[in-house]
Amino acid sequence: MAGDLGGTTVVPDLTVNLVAAAIAAGAGWAWVPVKRRIRTRRARGFWRMYRxxxxxxxxxxxxxxxxxxxxxxxxxxxxxxxxxxxxxxxxxxxxxxxxxxxxxxxxxxxxxxxxxxxxxxxxxxxxxxxxxxxxxxxxxxxxxxxxxxxxxxxxxxxxxxxxxxxxxxxxxxxxxxxxxxxxxxxxxxxxxxxxxxxxxxxxxxxxxxxxxxxxxxxxxxxxxxxxxxxxxxxxxxxxxxxxxxxxxxxxxxxx
CATH class of the missing domain: 3.30.379 (Chitobiase; domain 2)
Known part of the structure; x- marks a missing residue:
């Protein structure tokens, strides 16, 4: 339960964890195509004439x-x-x-x-x-x-x-x-x-x-x-x- 200590709102740990998990998941999804591009960099260079x-x-x-x-x-x-x-x-x-x-x-x-x-x-x-x-x-x-x-x-x-x-x-x-x-x-x-x-x-x-x-x-x-x-x-x-x-x-x- 959120409380108030000296005018500062205390956010429950559960909410913080959920937000952190969502950020991490989003970063993971964004990293997948980046990782694929790194892994296939040489192959894409070889095939660039075919693209x-x-x-x-x-x-x-x-x-x-x-x-x-x-x-x-x-x-x-x-x-x-x-x-x-x-x-x-x-x-x-x-x-x-x-x-x-x-x-x-x-x-x-x-x-x-x-x-x-x-x-x-x-x-x-x-x-x-x-x-x-x-x-x-x-x-x-x-x-x-x-x-x-x-x-x-x-x-x-x-x-x-x-x-x-x-x-x-x-x-x-x-x-x-x-x-x-x-x-x-x-x-x-x-x-x-x-x-x-x-x-x-x-x-x-x-x-x-x-x-x-x-x-x-x-x-x-x-x-x-x-x-x-x-x-x-x-x-x-x-x-x-x-x-x-x-x-x-x-x-x-x-x-």
Whole structure:
């Protein structure tokens, strides 16, 4: 009960505690978005080209090898999981819902107007194949016309070939990532491709890694190529190791 001592009003402890709790709760709610912005600062820097009025377009591969069985084509499981994790990153950093397009159904106008993200290798993704045919790289994906499943580092003269146990539950995959500004198509092209689908899936996970985002070429939003190794455990890309990141000699106006 409030009282009066020498003309001074005594506020009950309960009221003081409630006010203090309300202030603390309000401060906590206000701190949540601030903390998120701090945590995602590097990621938002990496994706700043994709935060414009026109959102990015994700181009995902579609395999028509068994079109007699399924005429709409097949999307690899690793590519599908990569797409899901990429959408999760976009939700976290505030990029709107991207357009998702199968590579054999791309509109020519969209290619010129949007920043593009290609998921999957040249065997199933036309965007990956056509862009890498026009850019000189030192990390080269396997050639689908000869069913080559490997990634070559021409600087180190090393060929990285994935391997798996007969169950396909455990093994090692490899992947490559390329960032090419103002290339043949769109304002910017980001390609993420594994030797198998695990490598594509792991490449998206790599996009959230501190070591990757801190690399000078990546943090500086310069053209780069990246080679990485993926340890697969229980059909999950459990560990991703960066093998090399190099700047690409692509001029900003390259077409």
């Amino acid at each position: 414009g009025r026109v959102g990015p377009s994700i181009v995902i591969g579609r395999h028509d090898t068994f079109k007699d069985f399924e005429p709409s084509g097949f999307v690899g499981g690793g590519d599908a999981m990569a797409l899901r994790e990429l959408q999760r990153i976009f939700d976290e950093i505030g990029i709107g819902s991207p357009d998702i397009i199968h590579s054999n159904a791309i509109d020519a106008n969209l290619l010129k107007q949007s920043n593009l993200i290609g998921l999957g290798g040249p065997d199933g993704n036309w965007l990956t194949r056509i862009v890498l045919e026009r850019v000189v790289t030192t990390i080269r994906l396997g050639r689908p016309e000869i069913h080559e499943i490997a990634i070559e580092d021409t600087v180190e003269n090393e060929v990285y070939t994935p391997w798996f146990r007969p169950s396909w539950d455990e093994g090692v995959d490899y992947g490559a990532m390329y960032r090419i500004p103002n290339s043949l198509f769109g304002k910017e092209v980001l390609l993420i491709a594994g030797a198998f689908g695990y490598g594509t899936w792991a490449g998206v996970r790599l996009l959230a890694g501190k070591e990757f985002l801190r690399h000078p070429a990546v943090a500086g939003n310069r053209p780069f190529e990246c080679l990485y190794r993926v340890d697969v455990v229980g059909r999950d890309p459990a560990r991703v190791e960066i093998l090399t990141v190099r700047e690409l000699a692509v001029s900003p106006g390259a077409t």
